Amino acid sequence: xxxEVRYSALICALLxxxxxxxxxxxxxxxxxxxxxxxxxVNKVYSExxxxxxxxxxxxxxxxxxxxxxxxxxxxxxxxxLNLGEVLRGDRITVSDYQLAMGQDEEAKxxxxxxxxxxGIQKTRLLIQYEYSAxxxxxxxxxxxSFMSTDKSKKYYxxxxxxxxxxxxxxxxxxxxxxxxxxLVLRWHRAPGRDGEKGKKVIVGFEVFPKSIxxxxxxxxxxxxxxxxxxxxxxxxxxxxxxxxxxxxDASITIPFTYSVYWREDEKLEWKNRWNIYFVxxxxxxNVHWLAILNSLVIAGLLTAVVAVIFTRAIRGExxxxxxxxxxxxxxxxxxxxxxxxxxxxDIEGAAETSADDEExxxxxxxxxxxxxxxxxxxxxxSAVVGSGTQLIFAMAGIIxxxxxxxxxxxxxxxxxxxxxxxxxxxxxxxxxxSSRLYRTxxxxxxxxxxxxxxxLVPGLLFATIFVLxxxxxxxxxxTALPFTTLVALVALWLFIQLPLVYIxxxxxxxxxxxxxxxxxANAVPRQxxxxxxxxxxxxxxxxxxxxxxxxxxxxxxFVFKSLWLDKSGYYYVFGFMSVVGAILGVTVVEVAVVAxxxxxxxxxxxWWWHSFLVGSSSALWIFSYLVYYFYTKLHITGFVSSLLFFxxxxxxxxxxxxxxxxxxxxxSYVFVRxxxxxxxxx
Numbered sequence: 001x002x003x004e005v006r007y008s009a010l011i012c013a014l015l016x017x018x019x020x021x022x023x024x025x026x027x028x029x030x031x032x033x034x035x036x037x038x039x040x041v042n043k044v045y046s047e048x049x050x051x052x053x054x055x056x057x058x059x060x061x062x063x064x065x066x067x068x069x070x071x072x073x074x075x076x077x078x079x080x081l082n083l084g085e086v087l088r089g090d091r092i093t094v095s096d097y098q099l100a101m102g103q104d105e106e107a108k109x110x111x112x113x114x115x116x117x118x119g120i121q122k123t124r125l126l127i128q129y130e131y132s133a134x135x136x137x138x139x140x141x142x143x144x145s146f147m148s149t150d151k152s153k154k155y156y157x158x159x160x161x162x163x164x165x166x167x168x169x170x171x172x173x174x175x176x177x178x179x180x181x182x183l184v185l186r187w188h189r190a191p192g193r194d195g196e197k198g199k200k201v202i203v204g205f206e207v208f209p210k211s212i213x214x215x216x217x218x219x220x221x222x223x224x225x226x227x228x229x230x231x232x233x234x235x236x237x238x239x240x241x242x243x244x245x246x247x248x249d250a251s252i253t254i255p256f257t258y259s260v261y262w263r264e265d266e267k268l269e270w271k272n273r274w275n276i277y278f279v280x281x282x283x284x285x286n287v288h289w290l291a292i293l294n295s296l297v298i299a300g301l302l303t304a305v306v307a308v309i310f311t312r313a314i315r316g317e318x319x320x321x322x323x324x325x326x327x328x329x330x331x332x333x334x335x336x337x338x339x340x341x342x343x344x345x346d347i348e349g350a351a352e353t354s355a356d357d358e359e360x361x362x363x364x365x366x367x368x369x370x371x372x373x374x375x376x377x378x379x380x381x382s383a384v385v386g387s388g389t390q391l392i393f394a395m396a397g398i399i400x401x402x403x404x405x406x407x408x409x410x411x412x413x414x415x416x417x418x419x420x421x422x423x424x425x426x427x428x429x430x431x432x433x434s435s436r437l438y439r440t441x442x443x444x445x446x447x448x449x450x451x452x453x454x455x456l457v458p459g460l461l462f463a464t465i466f467v468l469x470x471x472x473x474x475x476x477x478x479t480a481l482p483f484t485t486l487v488a489l490v491a492l493w494l495f496i497q498l499p500l501v502y503i504x505x506x507x508x509x510x511x512x513x514x515x516x517x518x519x520x521a522n523a524v525p526r527q528x529x530x531x532x533x534x535x536x537x538x539x540x541x542x543x544x545x546x547x548x549x550x551x552x553x554x555x556x557x558f559v560f561k562s563l564w565l566d567k568s569g570y571y572y573v574f575g576f577m578s579v580v581g582a583i584l585g586v587t588v589v590e591v592a593v594v595a596x597x598x599x600x601x602x603x604x605x606x607w608w609w610h611s612f613l614v615g616s617s618s619a620l621w622i623f624s625y626l627v628y629y630f631y632t633k634l635h636i637t638g639f640v641s642s643l644l645f646f647x648x649x650x651x652x653x654x655x656x657x658x659x660x661x662x663x664x665x666x667x668s669y670v671f672v673r674x675x676x677x678x679x680x681x682x
Contacts, residue, residue, distance in 0.1 A: 028270045029138060030190035030199035031101040037202075038070035039097040039183075040079060040136040042090055043478050044162060047565060048129045048635045050644040051477040054091035055133055058126070058162075059119030060177060062111035062256055064096050083420060083488070084413025089479040092136065097258060099137065099185070101200060105260040109221040114253045120235050124175045127163035127235075129637075134159050135207065137185065139410055140273065142207040156277045157566070160207040166232055176232035178209035180223070180257045186265040203265055203273040214255055221255050274409050291554030292576065295583040298551050302590040309597055364600035368676060369522035371600065375608035378441040379449060384612065386434025386453040386501075388662020393426035394419055395581075395659060403578045420492070427454065427497050431504025432512070440514040450505040454498045457655070462489065464651050471640050479644075518677040528604050535602040537610055544595050545617030548587050548660065549625070555580045556622065560629055564636075564645075585663060588615050592664030593671045600672070607668060615664015619657030623650060 031037060041055040055061055064076030073079075079092040096110060115123065135142035143156040163177040186204030189195045211232035212223045223230060233254060268276070364371075375381060398419050401407045407414050434453040435446050443449070465481065472480040533539060555577060595614040596607050604610075626649045630636065636645055 028191065028201045030194040030201050032197070032199050033102040035101045036068070036070040037099040037101060037137060038068070038073045038075075039095045039099055040092050041095045042092050042134040042136060044126065044131040044133050045089075045159070046126075046129045046131040048637055048641075049131075050479070050636060050641040051472065051475050051638075052089040052479045053126075053131075053476070054093075054478040055135075056091070056093045057476070057478075058123070059115045060113050060123050060254055062096060062113055064093065068094070068096050068098055070094070082413045082417045083485075084416030084418075086413075086481065086485050087416050088413060089477070090413065091478045095135075097183075099183070099260055101187070102262050103260070104262060105258070107222045107225065107257055107259055110256040110258055112221060112253050112255050114251050116251045120250075120252065123163070123177060124235050127161075127165065127175045127177065131162050132159035133162050135205075137205045138202040139412070140202065140205040142183075142205050143277070144208075145206050154276065156206075158277065160209050162209075163235075164211065164232075166234065175235045176211040177235055177254060178211050179233050179254050180210045180212045180259075182208040182210070182259045182261070184208065184261050184263060186263050186268070188265055188269060191270065201270040203268045203270055204276065212257070214253070217255060222257055277409070287554065287558075289576075292579050292583070294554060295551040295580055295587075298547055299583050299587050299590070302547060302587055302594070305594055306590045309594065363603070364597070364675070365679065367526060367600060367603050367605040368519050368679065370526045370605040371521075371607070371672060371676060372517040372519060373521040373525060373605065374441040375606065377609070379438070379443060379452065381608060381612070382434045382438040382441065382443075382449055383453040383456050384658065385437055385662050385665055386430040386432075387456045388658050388665070389433045390423060390426035390430035391457070391655065391659040392662060393429050394423035397422040399578050399581055424492060424496050424500065427500035428504040430454070431501035431506070432508035434501075435505040435508035436512055436515060439509050440517075446505055446509040447502075450502050451498070453505070454493070454501040457658070458493045458497060460654070461651070462493075464647060468644060468647055471643060475640055515673075518673065518679075526603075526605070528606065529602075531602055531604060535599055535604060537613070540595055540599075540610075541613045541617045542620070544591050544614045545619070545621050547591055548584055548618035549621035551584045551587050552580065552618070552622070553625070556625065560626075560633075564629075564634055584660070588618070588660050588663045589667040591615070592668045596668040596671060607672065608665070611668035612661040612665040615667075616657035616661025618660060619653040622656065623653040626653070 041061070043052045043054055044058065045052045056064070066074050066076045068075040073094045075094045075096045077094045079094070081090055081092065085092075098105075098108070133142075141158040142160060143158050144160045146155040146157065147153070160181075161178065163175060166174045166176050168174050184204075184206040185202055186206075187200040188203045190197075190199040190201045210230070213231040213233050215231070217223055235252070398407065398415065401418065402415070407418060430453050431450055434449060438446055438449045466486070469481050469486075592611050592615045596611050599607050599610055627646075630642075630645060634645075636642060
């Protein structure tokens with residue numbers, strides 16, 4: 001066991017060296033001088049709100065005219081999105097900004113946008129909540145750049161502020177809109193033959209926003225050139241009104257301009273162009289190693305406890321042990337099965353340990369006739385475990401694909417899209433394990449179990465998303481899912497998920513059959529004696545989840561920061577996450593085994609649900625930390641945003657709990673089968 005853990009840790013540690021590598025997924029796009037390149041506008045988002053809005057639907061956004069042609073794109077065209085992009089709130093449209101490879105534009109007029117009082121009020125609120133815009137060129141998000149204190153490193157933060165709050169001694173707080181952007185695009189010579197032909201690739205996209213007053217502009221709408229100090233464009237209430245609501249017909253006209261500069265970057269190659277977005281992540285690598293060290297210490301302590309149980313307690317108790325039963329399962333009376341939990345030959349082979357002398361039965365040996373009795377709510381447990389194995393497959397696939405670089409930032413929405421695909425395919429495993437366990441419990445209606453298994457997680461997700469979608473839809477946010485997307489999700493469940501679970505369920509129930517238990521359950525259940533405090537379900541479940549939570553704690557800080565502070569969604573240090581995930585799995589297994597052993601020693605044979613709850617209990621600690629993070633680190637305001645945060649946070653914790661709870665259950669199931677198979681039954 002120790003050797004297997006060491007080898008697994010070594011293999012996983014090697015994956016940490018892949019955290020800065022990614023497979024682009026597509027070949028680079030090269031451009032010749034003067035070739036038009038589309039600038040795509042996506043959405044605006046904020047650290048203080050969970051609501052996102054499509055950029056083209058903002059009151060101040062210049063409506064596309066269709067005059068810009070870039071290959072097969074023309075301004076105003078909506079870009080087709082994959083399912084992951086739609087679910088994350090992307091709404092990408094081609095803009096009127098004209099970019100030509102290698103051609104600088106000192107100043108260019110875009111449009112004059114007239115907005116009414118309601119538009120002014122909404123824009124001011126967006127600026128107040130520090131909303132940032134996401135623009136895209138050649139699949140790179142426009143970024144705000146920063147320099148380190150010693151000027152040695154340059155950092156990119158995706159997005160740029162749409163405006164700023166200006167403090168005036170006389171007027172108080174004022175809101176200035178950024179109506180001019182300076183676009184700096186960095187290029188590198190294209191690799192291969194395209195480079196020999198003089199073509200170039202884009203390796204950087206920076207946006208420098210600025211607010212420029214409408215006064216003093218030229219006839220063409222451009223601001224005065226030269227070294228001129230520009231006053232900001234303030235979104236003011238009309239002078240004859242004390243409140244925006246007093247003048248609903250009032251409006252202001254905002255001129256929008258932009259500049260374009262192309263600069264060569266000889267050091268940065270196209271394949272490494274995303275690295276600059278992750279400089280901050282690279283700087284925190286020492287903290288990630290600290291997280292791994294912390295996880296190894298916790299897992300090592302638990303491994304020592306499990307080793308004591310196996311070497312001293314169980315092996316010592318089994319030596320010379322004989323349990324006599326009046327009835328014994330005849331050889332070959334049940335169908336031989338194989339799979340994750342082992343075959344009947346393995347179990348019977350492990351039962352060779354015997355002796356002639358009898359001894360008094362105590363502890364876990366005393367409940368041998370009840371330990372394999374079907375639990376309460378066995379139908380629900382079968383569906384839960386089946387769904388958990390499906391999630392294990394999907395999560396393992398996502399982490400592996402991300403760690404080796406197949407899932408990467410250039411594949412927008414790929415994390416969600418591929419995750420859904422893996423989860424759908426995992427329906428085969430869900431149906432198989434659920435149906436085998438269902439038959440093991442002696443239940444008959446396996447078709448009903450298939451529907452229950454196939455509907456458990458999708459039903460929970462769809463019901464939650466549908467209700468929350470109503471709140472988001474009222475706010476006119478791009479986070480609201482279109483009706484067609486909801487129909488597509490139902491179609492995926494009906495035509496892909498359900499058939500795959502059915503196929504797996506049919507094979508697991510009819511072909512593989514039930515798992516074979518080494519001891520037959522007694523006809524009359526044994527009475528469970530009063531339990532000590534440390535064997536009662538509630539305290540055990542609460543305290544058992546602390547160790548897995550501590551394994552994840554440091555890495556959780558980076559995940560939360562990426563999701564709710566940076567709002568970039570660019571958490572791609574999956575090399576470290578794969579190691580922490582492997583250690584987490586080992587920790588959950590060990591905690592579940594120890595808790596199950598202590599429960600059986602207390603002559604409590606109701607271990608089925610107990611092992612699952614012990615495995616999933618770290619989800620309670622994670623949600624508690626999520627609440628703490630909300631009140632101490634985040635600045636989210638508003639009822640709807642808070643509702644979205646806690647609802648989706650609770651949903652994520654529930655899915656995580658289902659996954660690790662299944663790991664704990666399977667580990668305990670294997671453990672219980674092995675220790676009772678090692679007892680000679682006469």
